[in-house]
Amino acid sequence: MKNIDKRFAGVHALKGVDFDLYAGEVHALVGENGAGKSTMMKVLTGIHPKDSGEIFYMGQLFNPSDPKHALEMGIGIIHQELNMMDHLTVAQNIFIGRESTKGRGLFLSEKDQNRRTEELFRHLNMKIDPTERLGNLTVGKQQMVEIVRAVSHDLKVLILDEPTAALTNAEIDELFSIMRDLASRGVGMIYISHRMDEIARITDRVTVLRDGEYVGTRNTTETSKEEIINMMVGRVIYEEPKQKSNVPQDAEVVLRVRDLNSGRMVRNVSFELRRGEILGFAGLMGAGRTETARAIFGADSIDSGIIEVKGRPVTIRSPMDAVSHGIGYLSEDRKRYGLALGLSVSENAILPTYESFVKNLFVQSGRIDRVVGEYVDKLNIKTPSLEQLLKNLSGGNQQKVVIAKWLIRNSDILIFDEPTRGIDVGAKSEIYTLMNELVKSGKSIIMISSELPEILRMSDRILIMCEGRKTGELDISEANQEEIMKYATMRN
Ligand SMILES: Nc1ncnc2c1ncn2[C@@H]1O[C@H](COP(=O)(O)OP(=O)(O)OP(=O)(O)O)[C@@H](O)[C@H]1O
Ligand SMILES: [Mg+2]
CATH class of the missing domain: 3.40.50.300 (P-loop containing nucleotide triphosphate hydrolases)
Known part of the structure; x- marks a missing residue:
């Protein structure tokens, strides 16, 4: 080229x-x-x-x-x-657009598609059911x-x-x-x-x-x-692990979760989150970390357990309940849950706060521009204008818009699920700085991350899960990769 x-x-x-x-x-x-x-x-x-x-x-x-x-x-x-x-099924997705064979007007039957998909998977040593x-x-x-x-x-x-x-x-x-x-x-x-x-x-x-x-x-x-x-x-970036917690022992507990059960992936999970704390959630994929977050956010239903926000038991049956208690959730699957690609940067950013921008039936568009503009600057979101449709932004910049959304909502408890996935090194360190500023200003963060260096760099305390259970909890001063992996692989 x-x-x-x-x-x-x-x-x-x-x-x-x-x-x-x-x-x-x-x-x-x-x-x-x-x-x-x-x-x-x-x-x-x-x-x-x-x-x-x-x-x-x-x-x-x-x-x-x-x-x-x-x-x-x-x-x-x-x-x-x-x-x-x-x-569609797995096999249908693989053969989509290729159903007919070589212009003879014949369609590859469902059975053939499944058989050929199975062959492909076998050849590549993969275990996925073609008919799923x-x-x-x-x-x-x-x-x-x-x-x-x-x-x-x-x-x-x-x-x-x-x-x-x-x-x-x-x-x-x-x-x-x-x-x-x-x-x-x-x-x-x-x-x-x-x-x-x-x-x-x-x-x-x-x-x-x-x-x-x-x-x-x-x-x-x-x-x-x-x-x-x-x-x-155009500059050098250093990443060093955190040495000790920034949170005083007696800091207020803003979120207490006791014996939480939800579906098959969350079993008797208990923990506390303090004001100003970054609590890292470590574990292998499928450990139940996202499911725990989804249950707390009301996105999945809770089978049993108690959730307390600032000392008071709360009932969370939907994300709306969670948002009203000051909980924000940045989903790992942003395309499915976090973003409206057909709406603009502004519209996405004020989605959960829209009502607060309406006064006497008038939308205060000037104020929206000012608030959103402030976060676009703060997070260094690259967009030609606030009216740009989200789908025209690069992947990492779309991600920052989701973060802006919860910051504008002024949530006190932020759950960040793989917050830097797909984000470049420069923006990554900007997001780290931002998280540190957030906790300094009194917010509390649960950070789910599969990258151990990220967990060790950001967390004050680390909770480790395996197969739906909490298997360990470490203060940052006693944590290292080996120790975390020990708990992450501690099967029941
Ligand atoms: N369809 C489009 N309409 C308008 N602007 C676009 C469109 N597609 C991309 N852009 C803009 O072009 C620039 C380059 O975007 P591109 O998607 O190529 O970035 P990238 O390097 O892939 O970034 P990332 O790592 O975030 O995926 C960005 O400023 C983006 O907003
Ligand atoms: Mg890209």
């Missing part, structure tokens, strides 16, 4: 960017949120027409007319946002299905746009072994990720974009995490 230029209304997304890919290599494309990575890949697959520049594919000038054309030519993409049909409805799978499993769909085509180029954001460590290992297999067969892969450790593990070269501009390309073995981050953000 040579000298690629692309503008959207108000945004110069790509400014003469160059990029090349060899057969059989894994080439990382990195950069901060909004740097232009996804746009570059959408140009390559014919989703967005480029304004200028040239693409050469197998030595020939190439002008993809749409993603279907690109796919027929052997270029497939797995998008950052899941792109599948919840109500997609919507019943975890986000991680859905992502694996999307990956299998892409590799089921005969590809020369595969683009993976943040494929691991929702995957468990075991699923990431699976993905990487699939990728190594593809590479050995000559497939070139473009790998977009914000996780530096993955880039070191799986890629051969790294290309960095910043603000729509090409910064440079390095061989992975000849560069370092520090150099890449420096190229991305």
Whole structure:
């Protein structure tokens, strides 16, 4: 790709960017949120027409007319946002658009689809039932299905746009072994990720974009995490674990949960959250951390247990109840639960507070702009205007809008479920700073995170879960990765 230029209304997304890919290599494309990575890949697959520049594919000038054309030519993409049909089965999702065989007007029968899907899974060593409805799978499993769909085509180029954001460590290992297999067969892969450790593990070269501009390309073995981050953000960022808790022993308990049971994944969970505290929830995927959060937020029903907010027992039957008690929840699955992609930045940001912006039946749009604008600045949300539709923002910036939403609601108890997933290193440290400011101002945070360095860096105290139960609780001063893993794998 040579000298690629692309503008959207108000945004110069790509400014003469160059990029090349060899057969059989894994080439990382990195950069901060909004740097232009996804746009570059959408140009390559014919989703967005480029304004200028040239693409050469197998030595020939190439002008993809749409993603279907690109796919027929052997270029497939797995998008950052899941792109599948919840109500269809796994097999139907894999064969969608390919039901008829070679123009003979014949449809691949349901049975054949299931059989071929099963073969694919067996070949890739995956255990997913082809007849299961997609919507019943975890986000991680859905992502694996999307990956299998892409590799089921005969590809020369595969683009993976943040494929691991929702995957468990075991699923990431699976993905990487699939990728190594593809590479050995000559497939070139473009790998977009914000996780530096993955880039070191799986890629051969790294290309960095910043603000729509090409910064440079390095061989992975000849560069370092520090150099890449420096190229991305133009400064060096240090991440150090917290040494001791910032919360006094006698701080007020703002949330007390006793013997909480909900569904199969939350069993007799008890804990306390103090004012000004960041309580880390550690554990492996499927430990029941999200389910615990959802029960407290009223998104899932509670079977038994007591929840007290500031010393008073409360009844929470719906998210509305939780919000009225000052609890805000930033979901890990933001696309499904956290965001209205068809609404603007402003509309999303004031969703739970809308009424407070109406006075005598008039919407105070000036005040909305002022408040939302303040948080857009504070969180450094990259958007050309407050009216921009959320779906036009880059993935990480969408995430910051959800955070803004709960901050504007002024919730005292914030549950952040994987708050930095899909967020670039620069924005990540901004979000950490923001969380620290929040607790300093008297708010309390539960932070669910699967990244141990993040848990160790942010938490005052750490609660560890395994298979729906609390298996341990550690003060930050006594916590380390080994200790946390010991409890995280403590099966009943
Ligand atoms: N359809 C669109 N309409 C208007 N602006 C867009 C559109 N798609 C992307 N943009 C803008 O183009 C810029 C680049 O966005 P892009 O999605 O390529 O970023 P990214 O590098 O993939 O970021 P992230 O890591 O957050 O996914 C951003 O400022 C974004 O808001
Ligand atoms: Mg992107």
